[in-house]
Amino acid sequence: MSAYMDALVALPVILPLLIGALSLALWRSHAAQKLLGVFGTLALLAVSVHLLFETWEHDHLVMHMGSWQAPFGIVLVSDMLSAIMVVLTGIIGLATAIYSLSDIGSRHERFGYYPLFHLLLAGVNGAFLTGDIFNLYVWFEVMLVASFALLILGGERAQMEGAIKYVTLNLVSSMLFLTAIGLLYGLTGTLNMADIAVRLGEVEDTGLVTVIAMLFMVSFGIKAAAFPFFFWLPASYHTPKVAVSALFAGMLTKVGVYALFRVFTLIFNQDVDYTHEILLWIAMLTMLTGVLGAAAQFEFRRILSFHIISQIGYMILGLALFTPLAIVGGVFYIMHHIIVKANLFLISGLTYQLKGSHELKELGGLYRSHPMLGVLFMVPALSLAGLPPLSGFFAKFIIIRAGIEVEAWLAVTVALVVGLLTLYSMVKIWNEVFWKAQPEPAGRAAGSGAPAGSLFWMWPPIVGLALMTVMIGLYGQPIFEMAELSAEQLLDTSRYIDAVLGADYVESLQEMRR
Amino acid sequence: MIALIWNIALALIWMALTGSFTGANLLLGFVLGYLVLALTLGRKPDVRKYLLKVPRFFGFVGYFFWELLLSNLRVAYDVLTPTHHMSPGVIAMPLDAETDGEITIVANLISLTPGTLSLDVSSDKKVLYIHVMYLDDRDAVIRSIKVLEARALQVLR
Amino acid sequence: MIEFSMIELLTAVFLVAGAGFMLIAAMGLLRMPDLLTRMHATTKAGVLGAGLIMVGAAIYIGQLTVVVKAIAVVAFLILTAPVAAHAIGRAGYFVGVPLWSQTHTDELKGRYDQKTHTLASSGEKGSAQRDQGARGNRSES
């Protein structure tokens, strides 16, 4: 691979790391941090998009960090799924960076908002790109600790309470992950995921492998906020700054989903009937408990938070059904959901700034006063509910179609019912926040005290993300093709393995057996 | 102090001259440097003081470890026998040491030697409070501690 | 017995002696009646024991770098152990850890002022009684 390609694969990780480091080094200058925030994420997006196109063209791009041949060093691997995820990070990163210009006050800036922000992106991208299981753990931790810190910026009681649960449960997840890595390393003597896949392919007694797979499932299930491990999410996601919520809602749980997709296609494909049946149940229960959790909520961001969970269920369902089309659906769903959910959170922040509350009871009258915002809300809200012709419909449609094709009736039923209940929640928000007249007395009289002009930078990201949602709805074919190629790559693991290890190594591995 | 630096410099020069940068060679260089200093500048008062200090230092180290051993044997006896023979107490000992460094070193040495443990120094740096395990004869104890202090100060001053 | 070389014999003596002193330190720690007497045991025997073992190691390996390292370990222990002992002993004394009932002299008693953190050099100046200060601390919880 050319040096240029090498750099391209590494940049989505290195760039935010460097910008984060610089932001910290320049912590006295808020202006510099803001500039770095916007232009850094812009550059990140540009690099990511470029990487996506190159990956599209070349199938797999592998970068051997430090020039150490795989599996001995750490590799970064860009396949379609990784590249897609990285681009999404860029999109959400840029959107929230711009949004932050209006949302994040100087207090947060002083206490490290921007460094944390960039390093979170770096962690997320590192997790997406790494081809090494332990390195994945490291990026998970980078991402998590960054999110811990972002979560408590503000120091309010709710934040502290939420953060304790978030931190503790995520640490449990990390420890499970570490445990699983330790066992896997003990079993295979390697850390490179492709190498692990090859070696596990040689193992005759797959039972132990499947048991270890359970640990991964739980660990990533916690990160992904799947049933019955999602508790940390509703406990915390409604507490930080909205820009932070949006970033979390968009990217964080998706890293868990990504990891599930990665290991349960590449590594743990020994007893698919068993593992993916469990995933299927997890998916269904996740969808149901998430959506039901939302039904009783009357706080904007809490509703959205519970819906993250139910939507995660759809993505896992795509993986669990394990047909090419289902995986396409899962990947499509991820793409759609990240954009939509982040946007909904951004909108909740804007309504908060306008009306000074997140409580549906205290909100109202926005359709009268800000009809444009109404339209902007409708797009992601209906998309989330899966109504055509928005992105969510196609995502749901693919999964449902895949489910029907394999006659997974129960799963299809759940998917459909959950779609309806999602609509119910979204319409509830619409009814209360937009249609209902502003109740008396108004929330906190005139917003949160921010002058109206300062809200300017909140609009472009919301508009941009809404346009993307519509665009995917109207012109989803490229997205579909990307998802299709990812599914192809995920299911044909030999492509990944050969790209990372080279065919020679795979053959020579026979000699390494004890 | 200048003399010590000179000695070290001489050791380093020795290493450079011989071209061998090992610990052993450094030690050799130091010993040779000491001898050279003794032969050449031995009559200058500050150098002389330094030259005297080195053997005193090693003498003190020997004395100190001997005391350490003794103190341990006594404690061991007390520990290993079923009954306690101690008669502990806290005493205030007037200090001859003056600077912070001297006081600290003396106090720490006292802690490491027979049956005594420095607790604290008075704020005016005049008195050291010591916990003594075998305080049968306060004056005898203080006298023996004073010996230690004096030997230490000899090396230090 | 015969296969003992001189080096090995010396090493063995130092190791066993060192370990023995450390055991004595531990026994002292367990058996001595109060904090300060326990500290007598650990501070001295601990340093001596570890020191002897280091000497044994230095003799056994016999290289200069190892000797230097072993000396450094002992030196570091000698530097740090009494400081730690002082800090703990002083703190323990001032917060009112009880002394052994047979402690017959206490010339420090009553000379520490909890408020100004000054320690008098003679008996007249101390304002707060040690026991009062201790009780003041305890009553916080």
Added chain:
Amino acid sequence: MLYAILSTFLLAALAPWVHRLTGRYSGWVLALLPASLFVYFLSFLPEVAAGGTVVLGPSAGGWAPAWLDAALGRMLWMPGLEIQLSFLVDGLSLLFALLISGIGFFIVSYAGRYLEKSRDLGRFYVVILAFMGSMLGLVLADNLIAMFIFWELTSVTSYLLIGYNHEDAKARKAALQGLIVTVAGGLALLAGIVMLALASGSYELSEILNSGDAVREHALYLPLLLLILLGAFTKSAQVPFHFWLPNAMAAPTPVSAYLHSATMVKAGVYLLARLNPSLGGTEVWFTLLALFGAVTMFVGVFLSFRSTGIKSVLAYSTVMALGTLTMLIGIGTDTALLAAMAFLLAHSLYKGALFLVAGILDHKAGAKDFLQTGGLRAALPVTSAFAILAALSMAGVLPLFGFVAKELMLESVLGAPGLVPLLALLAIASAILGVGVAAIVGIRPWFGPRVETPKTPHEAPPALIAGPAVLASLGLVFGLGTGLAEDGILAAAAQAVNGGVPVDAYLALWHGLNWPLAISVLALVGGLFLYSRWDRVREQLAWVDTASRYGPERGYDKMMDGIVGVSDWQTRVLQSGYLRFYIMFVIVSTALMVGVTAQIFGVSVGPLAIADLRLYEMAIVAIMALSALYAILTRSRLGAVAALGSFGFTVALVFVLFSALDVGITQILVETLTVILLVLVLFRLPGFLGLSPWWVKLRDATIALAAGGMVTLLILSTHSAREFDSIARELIEWSVPEGYGRNVVNVILVDFRTLDTLGEIFVLALAAVGVYAMIRFRAEDRR
């Protein structure tokens, strides 16, 4: 065709600006689009009337530049999923398209006047035009998924229309109800059509309609049929899903007129008719459609007759019409299909007219209830004339088109392939009540003693009257010239419903003296009789109110409450707020998943090597474990910290004794720092509390030990199952020659696996920033 559909959406997007530019004429200006679309659709008429079918691919534009056609064809929508914008123009779709655009013209122009003073008019145009586009897309689409997309779009746009008066809680509730019911059905429909595509092998209607036999014989036929019917029945308000429709009267009148005459609610009927060639002709199809249709017909007209609200009466009579249509399609004979098409047309015309009249009554007289009206003929001469004309058609009075349709309907019922007595009974009863309802509409407001209306009545302006006038008149025109409608479109439509085979039936004003005519006469007499005792009948039917409290609407409400209730309960149970329950959930789930899997796959531990045990190591390990034990058992906080210190030293010792020097050093340093940290923090933290009773502790200990045992099992079985050399071998070999370092661990950290180390220092840095922020925020808040 593509551009025709797109143009409505485009205009919808531009409508607020057009409205602002054209002011009070905006209705007329915007109505030009439906008018031109109507004309455009008419251009298909010759070919379609001749029995032709036009299928247009996604890129078949015509007048636009080819690149635009191609681009739009690619974009809309997703060839990879066989979703595309292809269109099917035949009698059925064209009939609907003409009705939608034709009535749409009147609705838009009417609304421009009717809502003149509303400041939301601009937004209203947006939605109504988008709705029109969706309806057109729905009836014209050839691609199933495209059709579904438009189907759902009508649900959403109608939601916005119903909730037009959104500050009124009732309107919001009705809108939500309509949306939930129709979308619920829509989701069933989605599953149904995917299965249909699976059964037929295609997503294109033009192909599916030709593979009816394959579908009917497919194993999935029954489930897919039920799902599709669920979609159609909810949309077309069949019993028991009829309740949402009258509530939807919360919408402004032009919306009601549009939704109930030709569009929204008829979408279900369209779907049934559309799929008849593919799904129809089976026993179950007939039974379900005929039964549900007939019952709906009767329930609708019954409820209509006992209502007094103007729009309510009309709405329930719409339910009747929808039932009738469903029943006819279910009967499926040639006559029935033709009857269905004729009735569809007739109903659209008179119902559109009547709703618009209702709007005039509201707008010009302030009347919302028939009881508020009476003797208005003089005040509203023109309106009343056309209202009466439309009511006559509704009653099925000669020579109006309603009569033609009703005759054919009755004939179909009598010729049904089964259930004739039941269907006939319901049909006759409905016919009688139907006349009664028509009488309420056609007589009550206009004749009799003058009743004071809330507002002084005024005759309506042309913009409001044009619609009723044209629509009601067309009822007369088509009645007199049945051939006009039949040859023009109805025969072609029926043929399309019949799977492309021309129907063996015809329309006529006069079929001779036969049973249907007799029934019609009976109905007229009976209906007028009932009307004459309307008030008393209503009184006697008061029990219906009580009964309907236990009807399907209550079911809907209960279900929604139930969902919220379950949600509440679930949140209390799962998301309880107790962190330790969360942790317990995770531990127990993990232990179960691991344990059960290990059991199923028979994971076992190989031979254990216990020969190399050494006493001092045992002692160290024992102290390690005991330190941990003491840390958890002690009531002393700092005792626990000290125990952690001793734990840390013994762990370090294990590392060192087993050759991990760097790790040992790091462990010692980190342990020391951890102790320092804890000591610093514990300064302000409270003591341990004995908060749990013994049985909780026992339970937790059991769980913890089970999980720990699982870990032990895993380590042991992994240890005995190891089959490969570690890649560490190469790392050691390369350390000096390639990595220029003799401490292999360090070479790994800073060279082989730099990225790990990089991430790790960033973790440390992030933690530091986080701690800094937490403490500083606190410090600032205190100030």
Added chain:
Amino acid sequence: MNMYSLILRTAGNFLLPLLLLFSVFLLLRGHDEPGGGFIAGLVAAGAIVLYVFSMDIASARRLLRVDPRDLLGAGMVIAVLSGAPAAFLGQPYFTAQWWEFALPGGGELKLSTVLIFDIGVYLVVVGAVLTIILNLAEAED
């Protein structure tokens, strides 16, 4: 805020340079013997922590001259950039670059991006631990 102990203060002043020197020693030889950026950084941080305990926080901050957060930022930037030379030479990121300089007297000095990276690690560890401990200690007062 110190412990008002002369002994501890004096010992702390003496041990500080010793610990710092030791940490540099651990850093520089870490590639060949136990040590390296982390361990060295932790020892250096320990040195400052000792200084905090024996003197006070303000003195520790004065001693540091820079805010620990600057160390953090600088260390991160150095660590990330240490991989950059490789990228400019057309090699994958973090490919180690070694430069050897002959020293007068036959010795040679090995400089490398690996060492630079380790220095970055060192700075980050020092900066992070100190940021945490100093702020926590300040908050406690």
Added chain:
Amino acid sequence: MEVVMAVTVGFLYAAALYMMLRRSIVKLVIGLVLLSNAANLLIFTAAGMVRGAPPLIYPGELLPPGVSADPLAQALILTAIVIGFGVLAFAVVLIHRAYEVVGADDMDQMKDTDT
């Protein structure tokens, strides 16, 4: 040795998890410390334990003498220890702050945020 360690590590997991199931936040912290150590020891054990053979190469040599312990596992553990420390530092301060804000060492008083 691995057998003994396996049992011990299992016990440590149990101890850690037991602590994390308590109501006291201070105990939660202790549980976290134990858990992170237990996971490190698990890696150490799973990778295989070798006495007296540190992966250090004598000057002038190319390989360590004889069979050496697994340096990779050690590097992983080292990384995990440092990460664990960072995370723990954060968690400890978080709990400290939460205690200040909530005013009780009882996790049961921190449940209002969820619903």
Added chain:
Amino acid sequence: MFDYAIFLAYALLSLALVLSFIRLVLGPTLPDRVVALELLASLTVGFIGVAVVATGRSAYLDVALVLALTAFLAAIAFARYLEKGGHRVDD
């Protein structure tokens, strides 16, 4: 035979370890526990010294070096805690 000496040293140290731990558990006061912890650190140094002899590898001394120089920090921290008034009955 030499091995027995090493074994004996290990055994004595192990016993010392156990005894120190008992004091750590018994307390009764925090300073008592801290003193026990200090001795544990010294014992660790002793173990390492014996390990140097047992394995013949001097690199172990590096661990002892670090330990000797830094382990006392914990004791200082405890002492500071006590002096600053954090001490309570339940310590």
